[in-house]
Amino acid sequence: MKIIFLDIxxxxxxxxxxxxxxxxxxxxxxxxxxxxxxxxxxxIRRINRLIDETGASVVVASTWGCNLSTESLARIFAKCxxxxxxxxxxxxxxxxxRCQNIQGWLxxxxxxxxxxxxxxxxxxxxxxxxxxxxxxVALTDEEVQKAIAIIFAx
Numbered sequence: 001m002k003i004i005f006l007d008i009x010x011x012x013x014x015x016x017x018x019x020x021x022x023x024x025x026x027x028x029x030x031x032x033x034x035x036x037x038x039x040x041x042x043x044i045r046r047i048n049r050l051i052d053e054t055g056a057s058v059v060v061a062s063t064w065g066c067n068l069s070t071e072s073l074a075r076i077f078a079k080c081x082x083x084x085x086x087x088x089x090x091x092x093x094x095x096x097x098r099c100q101n102i103q104g105w106l107x108x109x110x111x112x113x114x115x116x117x118x119x120x121x122x123x124x125x126x127x128x129x130x131x132x133x134x135x136x137v138a139l140t141d142e143e144v145q146k147a148i149a150i151i152f153a154x
C-alpha cells in the first residue's frame with residue numbers, strides 16, 4: 001500500500017487564497033460549503049495527478065481532522081474534484097505532534113510499503129520522505145514530481 005499523508009492549510013491553500021475566497025460570516029465553519037471554499041482546486045488537480053501516477057491513497061494529517069470525520073473529508077474533497085481515496089485521518093492539534101502521529105499510524109499499518117508526507121511544517125525524522133510546500137505558494141507541480149520520486153524510491 002502507498003500512502004500520502006496530506007496536510008491541508010498551506011498545502012491545498014494559501015493565506016491569500018483564503019482572503020480571496022472568503023465565505024460569508026453566516027456560513028457554519030463546520031459546513032461543507034465553508035470547507036470547500038478553503039480548498040484550491042488547482043492543488044486538488046495536482047494531488048489527483050500524484051495519485052494517478054502512484055496509485056497511492058490519502059491519509060489526511062491536518063487540524064481539519066480534529067473537527068471533520070474521514071467521511072466528511074472525503075465528501076468535501078470529492079466536491080472539490082478529488083478523484084482519489086481518503087482512507088483515514090490523523091488528528092493533529094499542534095505541528096510538533098504531526099511527525100509523531102504519522103509514525104504511530106505507520107506502526108499500526110504495517111501493510112504500508114511506501115509513503116510521502118506533504119506538509120508545510122517541518123517533519124523532523126520524516127524529512128527525507130516529506131515534501132514541504134511554501135505556505136504562501138501551496139503545492140506546486142515540481143513538488144508533485146518530488147513526491148512521486150519519494151514514493152517510488154521506497
